[in-house]
Amino acid sequence: MGRVKRPLTRDRVLRAAVRVADEGGLGALTMRRLAEVLGAEAMSLYYHVRNKEEVLDGVVEVITSEINDLVDKIDLPSEGAAWKAAVRTRILTAREVFLRHPWATGVFESRTSSNPAVLRYNDGMVRLLRDGGFTHDQIHHALHALGSRSLGFTQELFDPGTGPVTEESLAALRGMADAFPHLVSMLTEIAHDDPDSTLGWCDDQKEFEFGLDLILDGLDRLRA
Amino acid sequence: MGRVKRPLTRDRVLRAAVRVADEGGLGALTMRRLAEVLGAEAMSLYYHVRNKEEVLDGVVEVITSEINDLVDKIDLPSEGAAWKAAVRTRILTAREVFLRHPWATGVFESRTSSNPAVLRYNDGMVRLLRDGGFTHDQIHHALHALGSRSLGFTQELFDPGTGPVTEESLAALRGMADAFPHLVSMLTEIAHDDPDSTLGWCDDQKEFEFGLDLILDGLDRLRA
DNA sequence: ACCTGAACACCGTTCAAGT
DNA sequence: ACCTGAACACCGTTCAAGT
Numbered sequence: 001m002g003r004v005k006r007p008l009t010r011d012r013v014l015r016a017a018v019r020v021a022d023e024g025g026l027g028a029l030t031m032r033r034l035a036e037v038l039g040a041e042a043m044s045l046y047y048h049v050r051n052k053e054e055v056l057d058g059v060v061e062v063i064t065s066e067i068n069d070l071v072d073k074i075d076l077p078s079e080g081a082a083w084k085a086a087v088r089t090r091i092l093t094a095r096e097v098f099l100r101h102p103w104a105t106g107v108f109e110s111r112t113s114s115n116p117a118v119l120r121y122n123d124g125m126v127r128l129l130r131d132g133g134f135t136h137d138q139i140h141h142a143l144h145a146l147g148s149r150s151l152g153f154t155q156e157l158f159d160p161g162t163g164p165v166t167e168e169s170l171a172a173l174r175g176m177a178d179a180f181p182h183l184v185s186m187l188t189e190i191a192h193d194d195p196d197s198t199l200g201w202c203d204d205q206k207e208f209e210f211g212l213d214l215i216l217d218g219l220d221r222l223r224a
Numbered sequence: 225m226g227r228v229k230r231p232l233t234r235d236r237v238l239r240a241a242v243r244v245a246d247e248g249g250l251g252a253l254t255m256r257r258l259a260e261v262l263g264a265e266a267m268s269l270y271y272h273v274r275n276k277e278e279v280l281d282g283v284v285e286v287i288t289s290e291i292n293d294l295v296d297k298i299d300l301p302s303e304g305a306a307w308k309a310a311v312r313t314r315i316l317t318a319r320e321v322f323l324r325h326p327w328a329t330g331v332f333e334s335r336t337s338s339n340p341a342v343l344r345y346n347d348g349m350v351r352l353l354r355d356g357g358f359t360h361d362q363i364h365h366a367l368h369a370l371g372s373r374s375l376g377f378t379q380e381l382f383d384p385g386t387g388p389v390t391e392e393s394l395a396a397l398r399g400m401a402d403a404f405p406h407l408v409s410m411l412t413e414i415a416h417d418d419p420d421s422t423l424g425w426c427d428d429q430k431e432f433e434f435g436l437d438l439i440l441d442g443l444d445r446l447r448a
Numbered sequence: 449a450c451c452t453g454a455a456c457a458c459c460g461t462t463c464a465a466g467t
Numbered sequence: 468a469c470c471t472g473a474a475c476a477c478c479g480t481t482c483a484a485g486t
Contacts, residue, residue: 007470008469040470041471042460042461046460046461123403140414146435147380147435154368155371156372158374159336159338184369186350186360207365207368210368215435215439216444218439255479264482265451266452268452270480275480276480415482
């Protein structure tokens with residue numbers, strides 16, 4: 001934060017990009033704003049990165065490195081049946097990083113990046129599954145089946161509302177009973193079972209773990 | 225495509241938006257280009273939609289309606305154990321629509337939309353799972369576990385390359401053996417097993433079905 | 449009610465020029 | 468080698484004005 005103007009580097013640019021997005025969301029991450037926080041002009045950035053795409057690729061690298069730093073510290077057995085707990089912990093640890101940088105999932109989704117950090121993360125995943133006794137072919141399928149869950153986040157399309165369950169939202173729900181009877185039945189029952197839910201309609205973490213365990217259990221059954 | 229200038233409507237605007245993206249990708253979908261194909265000025269669009277966000281929300285609605293038209297025609301038993309085949313067919317049918325509009329997954333990912341079309345799709349999904357004997361609570365978990373897979377697409381982060389397996393790509397792979405030993409071992413074995421693969425490293429459809437079946441089998445085991 | 453022209457505030461990026 | 472000022476081509480959007 002000092003007033004002294006350190007020279008720009010690719011690394012400083014990318015770390016600043018994460019900081020800008022942390023503070024103002026992905027929309028705040030413009031080349032001009034990025035230069036501003038670095039005490040430089042927008043055009044100076046182009047000496048260190050080719051274009052904005054490269055900044056976003058770099059952001060993926062920075063975030064994934066943060067994940068790697070955390071998962072590298074995990075010291076759990078992974079031989080045989082222990083693979084599952086090891087992979088589960090790895091993924092839930094990675095997830096913590098996305099909870100700190102909620103805007104980052106969108107960046108990961110927008111590119112199929114295979115930078116060194118992501119490759120290293122996947123390499124560790126292959127190792128754990130290998131320890132579990134899976135064949136290379138099974139591991140390949142497993143990584144595809146996990147998709148973004150492997151890094152700790154999911155794309156939710158079913159979102160019955162993020163706010164808390166209120167009298168208004170319940171009334172709105174009743175109004176849709178004719179058009180979407182099965183959906184409304186389900187949601188009213190869920191709201192009724194947990195009327196004081198301060199978490200809103202769903203507990204993201206619980207749902208993530210449910211889906212993750214479903215897949216891990218399924219994989220475990222495939223082991224030789 | 226007659227020369228006659230029909231009046232703009234919200235519906236015409238949204239359908240044109242899908243057409244523009246089909247032809248030039250999501251990047252081509254600008255308000256100015258959209259107006260152009262409709263034979264109007266960009267500013268005229270704002271009489272029918274609030275802003276570009278609403279155009280994108282509308283695109284989700286149009287695409288999901290296309291999906292609903294297809295899945296509504298499916299006539300399969302869904303009582304008891306038959307639920308699985310019914311859901312599987314529904315999802316793979318929805319997937320066909322995204323294969324026709326590959327740019328659309330990005331739009332779905334960028335918003336948690338609950339427009340009427342998406343609600344209707346989910347309503348049908350709840351019905352099928354209900355027929356299968358699941359409780360409302362289980363169905364709720366199931367929809368979260370499926371995530372975007374419920375609509376027929378996944379977010380792939382593990383992508384070892386889209387091109388075909390060539391001598392160059394294999395050489396590049398060998399160069400990474402020190403840094404990512406487990407990953408490289410896996411990929412070389414996969415390439416070796418299927419050396420003439422014209423599909424490239426992975427068959428997207430096969431991987432999608434593998435992951436889908438893993439989840440559906442897992443859910444089936446939860447039924448009362 | 450429906451559409452438009454001109455204008456504004458913002459992008460990412462190029463290029464020639466500075467030190 | 469590193470940084471910058473001015474400028475360009477493009478956005479989405481506002482607003483007053485047309486029919």
